[in-house]
Amino acid sequence: MRIEQINLYKLRMRMINPFTTSFGTEQDRDFILVEVMNENGLSGWGECVTSESPLYIEEFTDSSWIMLEKFLVPLLLKKEINHPDEVFNLFQPFKRNNLAKSSLDGAVWDLYAKEKGISLAEALGGTKDKIDVGISLGIEENIDDLLSNIQSKVDEGYRRIKLKIKPGKDVKVIEQVREKFPDIPLMVDANSAYTLKDTNTLKELDQFNLMMIEQPLTAGDLLDHAKLQQEISTPICLDESIHSYDDARQAIELGSGKIVNMKVGRVGGLSEAKRIHDLCRDAGIPMWCGGMLESGIGRAHNIAITSLSNFTLPGDTASSSRYWERDLINPEVVASNGQVDVPSGLGIGYDVDMDEVMKHTVEKRFIK
Ligand SMILES: O=C(O)CCC(=O)c1ccccc1C(=O)O
Numbered sequence: 001m002r003i004e005q006i007n008l009y010k011l012r013m014r015m016i017n018p019f020t021t022s023f024g025t026e027q028d029r030d031f032i033l034v035e036v037m038n039e040n041g042l043s044g045w046g047e048c049v050t051s052e053s054p055l056y057i058e059e060f061t062d063s064s065w066i067m068l069e070k071f072l073v074p075l076l077l078k079k080e081i082n083h084p085d086e087v088f089n090l091f092q093p094f095k096r097n098n099l100a101k102s103s104l105d106g107a108v109w110d111l112y113a114k115e116k117g118i119s120l121a122e123a124l125g126g127t128k129d130k131i132d133v134g135i136s137l138g139i140e141e142n143i144d145d146l147l148s149n150i151q152s153k154v155d156e157g158y159r160r161i162k163l164k165i166k167p168g169k170d171v172k173v174i175e176q177v178r179e180k181f182p183d184i185p186l187m188v189d190a191n192s193a194y195t196l197k198d199t200n201t202l203k204e205l206d207q208f209n210l211m212m213i214e215q216p217l218t219a220g221d222l223l224d225h226a227k228l229q230q231e232i233s234t235p236i237c238l239d240e241s242i243h244s245y246d247d248a249r250q251a252i253e254l255g256s257g258k259i260v261n262m263k264v265g266r267v268g269g270l271s272e273a274k275r276i277h278d279l280c281r282d283a284g285i286p287m288w289c290g291g292m293l294e295s296g297i298g299r300a301h302n303i304a305i306t307s308l309s310n311f312t313l314p315g316d317t318a319s320s321s322r323y324w325e326r327d328l329i330n331p332e333v334v335a336s337n338g339q340v341d342v343p344s345g346l347g348i349g350y351d352v353d354m355d356e357v358m359k360h361t362v363e364k365r366f367i368k
């Protein structure tokens, strides 16, 4: 394929509910959609899953916009691409900026699958036609709000509940949750809010039979996570520490955790995600697919990668309606009984609703 045109759309889209983590509260999602077009006018779509501020990761929407416009789009434009894996290598000279890189990588993968007349899941080597999903719930001021939130998500059929924690909102909260829900599959995510000094607090979480604790320590850290894993029995799952194949390889070698949360954006795209998938599969490390409060376009990429065999744990890819009044794709993503069907249509397998995209677009740039 030859990439003849690349369109960038900056969107601002309000979620139904605010979402609170240890690093802050977000309700208005600022993110970028990328559309790559081949010589026949066929489009592939990708999502750059940044936020307005660099709180989860160092990238943010305005930085990625510049990264795309100034460095990445010019590299890809007018290039002859035989396989999407080439995109990752093309972008390698530029350091990090994985969310920006991943958006174009994902769009090229979508276009590649469409050109081949197959689904993105099939192009990636996926083997499942349904994926198991859980849901990630933000920190609540009020415990009753949290408990009723959990009840409604359990009733909807989600296959595990993930709760955000932070210092002061941890052991006591989980204790009350476990009192009301002694048996649900439950896990917590700290988003890097603790240090080794908090080992005793984190040890106390061992009593609650949690599936895992996600990213308790600093983003990027592998050594202290290995030390912590020696002290606690709850499996550690790494999120913010894994930006590449080599991070995953070193984490496995050091024993920094027992589970990997895959975010395609964080590792720079689907090609790298696939390599990490194969590495973890061969090392006996189970995985699941994380979320970044995506629109339907990013959500569709998450569904496709989760169809690979080593995604054995329920991920964070919840229904569109958990986030949006109206999503950007047709049909919307629907989790039923805690499962989402992997679409069999071409590419991402959902139609992009251009009217909805334009409704939320605050800036656009078409580059030929
Ligand atoms: O529902 C989702 O998309 C997952 C929500 C979530 O947990 C999250 C959302 C934004 C940034 C980081 C994270 C995380 O997994 O740490």
Ligand SMILES: [Mg+2]
Residues within 6 Å of the ligand: 189, 191, 214, 215, 239, 240, 261, 290
């Ligand atoms: Mg996380």
